[in-house]
Amino acid sequence: SIVYLNGEYMPMSEAKISPMDRGFLFGDGIYEVIPSYDGKLVGFAPHIERMDQGLSFIDIELDYSIDTWRDICETLIEKNGGGNQGIYLHVSRGTDSKRFHAYPDNIAPTVYAFSFEIAPAPKPEKGTVKQYKVSSTQDLRWKRCNIKSTALLGNVMHFQQGYEAGNNEIILYNANDEMTEGSACNAYIVKDGTVITPPLDHQILPGITRLMLLDILRKDGSIKVEERAVTMDEVRNADEIWLTSSSKEIAPVVELDGTPVGDGKVGDVWEQAQRLYSAGKYDY
Ligand code: PMP
Structure with a gap:
């Protein structure tokens, strides 16, 4: 190339x-x-x-x-x-x-x-989207995760941990048992129709997919959005879990540490959010 x-x-x-x-x-x-x-x-x-x-x-x-x-x-x-x-x-x-x-x-x-x-962008269809299975572990990276540094050893080691467990991502949590993000993506839960994701601070990368998705959801208004701390207890009891990154767009997680997320199937809120994202992503 x-x-x-x-x-x-x-x-x-x-x-x-x-x-x-x-x-x-x-x-x-x-x-x-x-x-x-x-x-x-x-x-x-x-x-x-x-x-x-x-x-x-x-x-x-x-x-x-x-x-x-x-x-x-x-x-x-x-x-x-x-x-x-x-x-x-x-x-x-x-x-x-x-x-x-x-x-x-x-x-x-x-x-x-x-x-x-890269693969074609996901379609907002439950039947065709790639389903993610993830591990979870304490986030052992540095305290400046908002900087998109080329020094990615912390992320690489965490990704490998999930990979060796047979999963395709890993959800990280801080010492207070609050979710931070994935090893190469931002993380969200859906509970009772509301999308909840941790606020921007030094613990996470300010993802561009996150920025666009939250903006698109807020402008549309049909799905409620909250930016606040999310405990791992909430993650384990979530109806849906999503990951976002530039290459994944919105990725539905169907299994966390071997346990089904919600009913173990790709969720309705995911489909609606991916539909809105697919329609709006070229406006940024
Ligand atoms: N967090 C981390 C640690 C990442 O590596 C990435 C992807 N580079 C993201 C979040 C998502 O960022 P973006 O949506 O800009 O791809």
Whole structure:
């Protein structure tokens, strides 16, 4: 495939980054994943805003405008054959001559982007959607989960825990037994028709799918939404559990730690929410 590296397009096999890059040595960088279907990007502007915010949190200065990013995304989609593609954007602090923790003064950020084929977006149909089975465990990541850092070891280890238990995600909870998020997604419960998800703070990534979904649901008004702490007791007694991410959209969870969620089937509220999301997602 064709990738972008520091201003140039090239085959992936020709893209070379120094082993002294701080992205490699420290995971010192910020990334994004933006989905596109039939060449149309979903949530492009909010994704770039989140990346800019992440870069400013960690004092990486990069002079890429939103138009530059759009051009990179559209060029990668086109050069790689269109269809349904996820675009991965990665900015590390850059390559230094030594390994020293402090931010170096005069190095240029490394900017890398590639695209990859993604599955078609889920249809709002109970019969065809991928059903998730999840584990749960205490969230052992750091206290800055709002930063979309390329240092993902905590997330990778948690995902692996769920994977080794035969599940396709893992729901995390803090020391107060409150749900935070999944290892690569945001998490929600539905109880008596109300969608409930933890508020934005340092414990979770501010997901763009979350942002768009909550906005779409509030504008529509047919499903009630609450942002508040959710205890694991509530999660275990929920009617429905959902996960969201750019690649999943809204994913229904039918089993938690081997126990059926609600009646063990994909829920009605999920179907209505996915219908609204599918109809509204290109407006962001
Ligand atoms: N939380 C975590 C830890 C994630 O890795 C992701 C996906 N990158 C999300 C939430 C969902 O974010 P988004 O909807 O922007 O893909």
